[in-house]
Amino acid sequence: MERAAQTREAHRVTLIGAVIDFAVGVAKMIAGVMVGSAALVADGIHSFSDILTDLFVVAATHFGRQEPDSNHPYGHGRIETLATLWLGSVLIFVAGGIAWASIGRLLEGEPIPAPGFWAIGIAVIALLAKEWIFRYTMRVARRVNSRLLEANAWHSRSDALSTVVVLIGLVAAQIGVGWMDALAAIVVGVMVGQVGGRLLWESGRELIDTALPAEERDAMQRAAEEVAGVRSVHDLRARKLGSDILLDLHIVVPPRVTVSEAHEIGNEASRRLRETFPNLHDVTFHIDPEDDAGETEHSLRPAPPLRADVEGVLDQAWHDLPIWQACVDLDLHYLDNQVDVSLYVDTLPPGQDLDAAAQALRRAASRLAWIGRLRVWLGPGKG
Numbered sequence: 001m002e003r004a005a006q007t008r009e010a011h012r013v014t015l016i017g018a019v020i021d022f023a024v025g026v027a028k029m030i031a032g033v034m035v036g037s038a039a040l041v042a043d044g045i046h047s048f049s050d051i052l053t054d055l056f057v058v059a060a061t062h063f064g065r066q067e068p069d070s071n072h073p074y075g076h077g078r079i080e081t082l083a084t085l086w087l088g089s090v091l092i093f094v095a096g097g098i099a100w101a102s103i104g105r106l107l108e109g110e111p112i113p114a115p116g117f118w119a120i121g122i123a124v125i126a127l128l129a130k131e132w133i134f135r136y137t138m139r140v141a142r143r144v145n146s147r148l149l150e151a152n153a154w155h156s157r158s159d160a161l162s163t164v165v166v167l168i169g170l171v172a173a174q175i176g177v178g179w180m181d182a183l184a185a186i187v188v189g190v191m192v193g194q195v196g197g198r199l200l201w202e203s204g205r206e207l208i209d210t211a212l213p214a215e216e217r218d219a220m221q222r223a224a225e226e227v228a229g230v231r232s233v234h235d236l237r238a239r240k241l242g243s244d245i246l247l248d249l250h251i252v253v254p255p256r257v258t259v260s261e262a263h264e265i266g267n268e269a270s271r272r273l274r275e276t277f278p279n280l281h282d283v284t285f286h287i288d289p290e291d292d293a294g295e296t297e298h299s300l301r302p303a304p305p306l307r308a309d310v311e312g313v314l315d316q317a318w319h320d321l322p323i324w325q326a327c328v329d330l331d332l333h334y335l336d337n338q339v340d341v342s343l344y345v346d347t348l349p350p351g352q353d354l355d356a357a358a359q360a361l362r363r364a365a366s367r368l369a370w371i372g373r374l375r376v377w378l379g380p381g382k383g
Helices: 002-035 038-064 077-108 117-144 147-175 179-207 214-225 259-276 307-318 354-364
Strands: 232-241 244-252 280-288 327-335 338-345 371-378
Touching: 002 038, 002 117, 002 147, 038 077, 038 147, 077 147, 077 179, 117 147, 147 179, 179 232, 214 232, 214 244, 214 259, 232 280, 244 259, 259 280, 307 327, 307 338, 307 354, 327 371, 354 371
Parallel strands: 244 280, 338 371
Antiparallel strands: 232 244, 327 338
């Protein structure tokens, strides 16, 4: 429901921007034709081009914020990332066009006729309208955490800046100083190009799964380690997927808790993280019974025997022992590269206590180097 509301809000602000772009473009075109200002006509065409961008943003936010499916199990956030790359490229193209045309006008000394104050007034109104839609879109972009909307906001700002250039040129032409238009346009082109370059850089980093800043990762680790039952957290990895964050982490819990308790500790850590960091879209945790940070991946180490093999080897070593025959359950704990064994019995063999039974088991299994702690428990076991 929250994602749907964010998508609707993104669509609303983008469509409002498209309506403003249309109105501003028509006003600039009419005024430019009537006063003979090529710059004002070109700025009107720029406003009309923004409508295509707005429609592209609507489509990208619609598809980019859809829920995961079988073909895209991590969601569709990369659509927004690719769209942001495209918008960044458009900004650089616009910046280059503004700067190139303005350098030509500056070198050629092209005269600009006096436009009249009513044309200047239309440029001022257009500037205010584009600045308002920039600020409105930027507020929504930050609220829904959409870099694509932020890019579109800056695209609106580029139109506002180009209108500033036109306004400077109109005012300068009105007082007979036409060369200021070209000089101001070059400065604006550089500014717009910097914004486009920043968007390309940030989106490119996201595409190659660059990690979140260290302070954000540290805050996530602290939030997880505050959960009761969590001894430590390591191998925490986080990356951006559009407006979402994907997180993987290893959670160290007490080594002898049950699987279900350890899993619930992990669930609670996941809940705490989602409450603290609302942009977390996917949290994958791995439960560790001991801290193995920095060690060789377990799947790359020699494999210890699993339960079926352990029980077979133990039966060969203990099949003659009465305590083994009385066993009703068996716990295995894989710790410190060994296997700890706990036997549960309903009754002890005649003449044996728990210590004597454990000693007999240890002597019979003395050649099994992989056995760690060995204990005997009198009771119902795990049930």
